[in-house]
Structures are given as structure tokens and as C-alpha cells.
Amino acid sequence: MIVLFGIFLLTLMVITALAIVQTQHLFVAVILAGIFSLLMAANFFLLDAADVALTEAAIGAGISTVLFLGALALTAEHERAASANRLLALGVVAVTTLIVIYATFDKPRFGDPEAPVHQHVAPWYLERTPETIDIPNVVTAVLASFRGYDTLGEVFVVLTAGIGVLFLFGAKPRRKAGPPRLAAHEPGDGLRHYLIPRVVGRLLIPFILLFGLYVQFHGEYGPGGGFQAGAIVAAAVILYALLEGEAQALRVLPQRLLNGLIAGGALLYGAVGVAGMLLGGSFLDYSVLTANPVTGQHIGILLIEVGVGITVTGVLISVFHAFAARGRV
């Protein structure tokens, strides 16, 4: 049954991917990309990767679509006709496809317990998690503790991307004097005259924030963690900005505070690592944080997940504001 679902979802994904390539209308392509991410999330869920599915749904289908739409608002709606050599592209794609298909012959069978990936470090993680970290979600244990360096690197990637976007978009002063370009209705005013979305949105935003906090602090017990929670909280704030207008959202969460959040989250993560060093352990070794090593692991994971969540929230909201402010200049 699972295999049937998998084949169904993968077929839909192939169709969606072909449609994305085929359409000239970029707006349609962005929406299709969101659908593709949602199908991918369902597929991850079928493969029992609930953490990845949550991330894909929150970031791939949710926030990315919003950011793409923000980018589209600044550029053209239609793709320019390709003038490059199409036969060459076709040849490259065909050769790559053949190589990839050939490579799949060497892959272990689906779900094979003898596959190399299940023989290397995975058994060690599964064995060690209950005794050294003692949390039910092994994914969080691997992500936050065993492979803490990797996650620190990911947080700094997000941080660097955020800084890059803010530099690119902050090159001009935020609000120049001059007539606003958007003509349909006052920009930055939000959906002030759309009564129903505003009422329902106001009703939902607290619950979205609550769900974000749940995902943040429940990551040790179920699927979730800083990346997903950051995306959900950022989605709530972006929804607020859409409903009440950019200016109001920036009044609630000013850009200076957002900059502080972006840097502060990464700093918190690094500080936890340094604290481990100062207390006599190695970098990002949480066991030395308290007298009981297991409690130390719990505290360390909680703190670094908060750091991840803060940075991701700050970067996503800032990028959204950067796009929106660019449209207004």
C-alpha cells in the first residue's frame, strides 16, 4: 500500500516538475513549485522522515513560495524565451540522466537493512541516544548533539544568507522621497479593506505562534525543532505584515530587533559550544554543562534549538521585509 502511495506521489511530482519546466508564466511556476514541495513533504512522511517532511512543508511549500512571490513582484511575470542552444542542453540533460539511471543500479534495494547507510554510524546513534542523551527523537539527538558541528554550520549558512540579502537590498536608503510605484491600492497598507481575511487572520495568528512554540520545544519528543519552528513563527509574522501592512509589522518587530535576533541566535549557539569548552569539555559537548551529563545534554539541545529558531525567524522575516521594502522604493 505504501509503495502504491509512493508511486502515486512520485508520478505527481514528475508531472509537476514537467509543468514547471513547460510553463512560461512565472507566477504559475512558483505555485507549482509550492505544490512540488508539498508533494515532496508527503513523500518524506511516507518514508517515516517526519522531521524532514515538516521542514519541507514549512519552508519549501510555505515561506519559499512567499519569498518567490515577493521576488516576482519586483520582476517580470513571464519568462523570456530561451535563445541558447537547445540541442546542446538536451544532450547534456540526456547524458546526465543516463548516468544517474546507471548509478541507481548500484543502489541497495529500498528499505534494505544491509544497506551501507544502515551499517555505518546509524546503529551507534540508535544505541547511544537512550543512554547518553535520553530523548525519544533520535533525529534531534543526531542533529543537535552528535552532529552539532553540522547544525552550527547550517545556522551560519542561514546567517550568512540573511546578511547577504540585507546587504543587497539595503544598498539604497529604505524610503526615498518620490511617488510610490504600486498603483492598485496604497502599498504598505496591508489588506486593510479586506475585512474577512483580517478577522480570520487575527484569530489565527496567536495559534500559529503557539504551534511554532510547540514545534520548537517539542522537538526532543516528536518531529520538530528550531528550523521548522523558526519558519512557522516567521510565517505568522509575515501573515501579520500582509494583513496589517509593512509599517505596522516593522513597528511591532523593528529591523534593529530583527538584526539582533539574527546575530543573537547564532551567538547563543556558539556560546553554548564555548561554555562547554570553558567547563572542561570540548566544543559543543553539552555533557559538562551540569553535574549530570544527561541533563546537560537536555539543556544544551534546548538552548541550541532556541538559537536555531531565533536566527531562522529573524532571517526569514528580514528577507521578507527586504523584498517588500524594495517594491515600495
Added chain:
Amino acid sequence: MPFLLDVASWVLLSLGGAFVFIGGVGALRMPNLYTRMHAASLTDTMGAVLIIAGVMLQAGASLATIKLAAILLFLLLTSPTASNALASAALLAGLRPGDTAAPHEDRGE
């Protein structure tokens, strides 16, 4: 009793699936945006309600049922709102309900 529950949930799921299918056919075949939205809203309302009710019967009295109820409430709040926002945006963009095809609409949607 479990047999009756299974039959009831089977009926609900099939009906829900039928409504989703009808909604999909309508979204493809209807002449303009508003009628297509009207057809597609079947998926959000009848389809979602019936399917989630059917799954709730399968889950029985458990935490999963409460979660499903929360999802249903969320869907019942958000989908009509999304439809409303979409329709008002289309109206604001100058699309009249009588038009058969939009001026700059991608046909191969």
C-alpha cells in the same frame, strides 16, 4: 459495532473522495475563474469535512481524533477565507464574473 463504524467511515471516505473528484473536474471544465473557484470549493468544504470525519471514525476516541478536529476547524476557517481573498483579488484586478476568459490568464493552467 466495529463493523458498523467501518461501514460508516467507508461511506464517508468514498463520498468525500467523490466530492474531491467532482471539484477537480469542475475546476478543469468550468468556463471562468469564479465558476472554477465555486467548483474547487467543494474540495475544501464537503471533501475535507467528509474525509476527515471518515478518518476520525477510524481513529476512534483518541488524541488523533482531537487533532483531526483541530485540523478540520482550521480548514473550515481558512479555506473560505482564502476563497474570499482570491475572489476579491480577482474582482479588484478587473475580472468581471460574466467574462468567459480572463484577459491575461494562462490557459494551460
